[in-house]
Amino acid sequence: MNTYQRIVLASRPQGEVQPSNFRLETVERPVLQAGDILVRNHFLSLDPYMRGRMSAGKSYADPQPLDAPMIGGTVGEIIESKSAQFKVGEFVQAYGGWQTLSLLTPEAQTLVTRIADTTIPLSAYLGVLGMPGQTAWIGLTDILKARAGETVVVSAASGAVGSVVGQLAKLRGCRVVGIAGGAQKCRHVTETLKFDACLDYRQYPDYKRLASALAELAPKGVDAYFDNVGGLILDGVLEHMNAFGRVAVCGMISGYNGEPIPMANPLVILRSRLSITGFIVFEHRDRIPMAQAELVSHVKSQRIVTAETVAQALEAAPEAFIGLLKGKNLGKQLVSLI
């Protein structure tokens, strides 16, 4: 194997992401310098945040550079090492990007985590035991401060983050209502993930009707809302929040042409004395060990279960990513690279 494959950002999307925004390249296997490691990636994680990085606009992170490998979380095996810290044969979680091999310099290794427990499937370290699961734990614990007896709502409920939010909230004694798109996802949310109820938002053409439907599933009102999507769904949940309700804003979809979707009725913030807080997991690193310890325990005992949608081979990544943005996946969207 003297070459490997990678996918670079060929152009920035105008509106919806197109396959032509990506370019598959075959390049020469890199030569390691002192301190470097080379990882053969087994799985690539696809996540909604990548859409934001593809645009050049101001955000909390720098945009993805053109003609460079797309960023992304990976798990894989070290196949070559010039580092004293890492040995060939060890498995690691890293931000290796959309490529079959990743050269990780000492600087890049600050974001590498060694995978010690190989009794858990490797792909879990990109989902419930990776960034999505940590995001769920931090949002529910530190931002929403959800307590037993409260009603928690989570959107994108069948997704990698939402599915963990809801199962964690159930374990903490909350009533949990998911919001998802379509009957199949809603069935998964109630039957497999064991949420108390799930609302199929596609049945409601405006936020007021969505709020009315939610009122039936959350008869005591909503105390805490974990928002992965914004827009009409956020508007609908806000209408049904209890006094002193908390909203954690974890993800938000902009309109197709890049223009933001307004919040319909911000007056509810005052009327119901709400707290709405945006957060990103990377700014809560000090909490990750505690999150991880709880999540590992729940996964091993199967108190938290997960679903995965796995695309095969790197060249399938663009199509899988476009499908993710349209909600075609169930659970964590991965690409298998081996």
Place this chain on the structure above:
Amino acid sequence: MNTYQRIVLASRPQGEVQPSNFRLETVERPVLQAGDILVRNHFLSLDPYMRGRMSAGKSYADPQPLDAPMIGGTVGEIIESKSAQFKVGEFVQAYGGWQTLSLLTPEAQTLVTRIADTTIPLSAYLGVLGMPGQTAWIGLTDILKARAGETVVVSAASGAVGSVVGQLAKLRGCRVVGIAGGAQKCRHVTETLKFDACLDYRQYPDYKRLASALAELAPKGVDAYFDNVGGLILDGVLEHMNAFGRVAVCGMISGYNGEPIPMANPLVILRSRLSITGFIVFEHRDRIPMAQAELVSHVKSQRIVTAETVAQALEAAPEAFIGLLKGKNLGKQLVSLI
């Protein structure tokens, strides 16, 4: 004096408040039962929250009943007492409503505060030492948690709440930028209230241009925003918030036809990891003694100064209230009843 005057809510406004929504009545002086007191009101407070109470819609408080005296804060002198707690000749702050005399039952007396320090003008107990000043203190201290060196922005900066927010923030070592409507108010804000700068929002037709203008007055970005108005001004300030900025939502204007004004770009909540919190002073009673102690000290030493607009006689209240909603007043809007 066997009669007194009062103003009742005659009808609920459709859109803008009209003089015909009110009715002036002359009624018989009430007869006291055991425990009651009768107060001759010296000043009536006019406040934006009254607009919300005039409508029948759901809010944090019950609507103002039709044909009953308009609610409102008052200061006055006890002229008759069948209470062991209160004596004739004492001055009190109360929610006496839009009337020249107020009968206060033992139940209503739970919201009565005796005015011990008569070296301070009585009207201050409806402004800086009343609900507006307490709102300012609680919002700045407990919701915004403003710290020395931070940049604080406050809208309706020349008003009863905003003027105290800004002066308190200056005393705590913040850079303070006010937002007000018109050159006269802006001059008052910088020259008399000593804010660092003031933005006349009327010069900016959209929120993006308002944000650009704010960027010049707050070159280090905005860490904390005390919002009294919502709408375009909120949109503009949100664009210029620093990461981890805090917004206290104290007041919000709905559109003329009662429909809410949307928030243009809620994506900034995530992009800048903001916290936006609605609050009302009545739900923070435990903090009022501490607020009041600090405010009294600042007023006595003239570290906080206030402006008042005083209408003469009860029959002038409706017109003064309509003017307040249009921003015609400078500082605290009062009605003198004696």
